[in-house]
Amino acid sequence: MFQAGAGLAPASTAAQQAAPILGIRRNKVERAIGMSEKIEKKRLAVLRILRESPHPLGSAQITEQLLATGHEVSERTVRYYLLGLDQEGLTENLGKRGRRITDPGRSELQTARVIEKVGFLSARIDQMTYRMSFDLSRRSGTVVVNVSLVDQAQLRPAAPLIAKVFKSGYAMGKLMALFKPGDKVGELTVPEKMVGIGTVCSITLNGVLLAHGIPTNSRFGGLLELKDRKPTRFVEIINYDGTSLDPLEIFIASRMTNYLGATETGNGRIGVGFREVPADSRERVMELAQRLEEVGLGGFMMIGWPGQPLLEIPVSEGRVGAIVIGGLNPAAILEETSVRVHSRALAGLAEYQTLFPYTELDDRIRALPERL
Secondary structure (H helix, E strand, O other): OOOOOOOOOOHHHHHHHHHHHHHHHHHHHHHHHHHHHHHHHHHHHHHHHHHHOOOOEOHHHHHHHHHHOOOOOOHHHHHHHHHHHHHOOOEEEOHHHOEEEOHHHHHHHHHOOHHHHOOHHHHHHHHHHHHOOOEOOOOEOEEEEEEEEEEHHHHHHHHHHHHHHHHOOOOOOOEEEEEOOOOEEOOEEOOOOEEEEEEEOOHHHHHHHHHOOOOOEEEEEEEEEEEOOEEEEEEEEEEHHHOOOOHHHHHHHOOOOEHHHHHHOOOEEEEEEEEEEEHHHHHHHHHHHHHHHHOOOOOEEEEOOOOOOEOOEOOOOOEEEEEEEOOOHHHHHHHHOOOOOEEEEEEEEEEHHHOEEHHHHHHHHHHOOOOO
């Protein structure tokens, strides 16, 4: 006769017996997940090394660079990773010359492990600030540029809108560039039947200040509300150190801007950046801002006072807040008029001498071949 509970351990006893087994299984799963994450990090590290290299690299060279950056790995393991990357089409085997990264490999780096890219934009800002070489006195050297890709057929009708943003004073300076299909700016190559609209990135201001001994803290990108052409308040902000994307790219793609209103009535929303500089440098910054205006690179919209809020944004003690105009603004107005634009902030560096005044845009477009 069956008796309740016969042959069965009490529930508490069963749980106690199962606990060690479950613990072992959990540990195995955790170790497997940890191992998988380590492998993924090293694979991506290999891709980054190949992306940064101007020429193909062999497994020994890659191993050396991995070890130098703190990765514990053998050359045999690197060869194993490379084989897998070749099979996935992320790298290309060039025989004795080594490996090079492919376009799918570059795309993989842009999309993989987004959590590791939080703060990437802030690091990119610092990197480009140090890389640019513009000399304000000589008016020569490189500046940081953004690139917005537009279909060639849409470029001519878009020109008046772009010029309107510049003329209204909502662009970063008065200079721009055009890039033809095949032209390369940083890691971006302009596709066929497209034209790259180059605009000066506001990070150029950071570089100029740094060259004059003034460190700049780039805090956030935001949407600034205008009333009667005067800045009134921030309606949206995204901190640079908490995002993997440029805030202005997000605002533009989401159609949160209002450049049509800003340029036509003086009431709208435009993209800007917020900076902080040492309080003792305020007068020097204002002097440099004027000189930048004279060479077509003016971008300071407002400069506050030491330790005082600027448009209700608190500023650290011993610092001065500054609002700078967003470099992507001229391209943003195109999205508002249903012109498809793909914008890349901090795309790369361009020689100052290759830039031209926005008033020459129509002439430059006419000079382009009918079919690019």
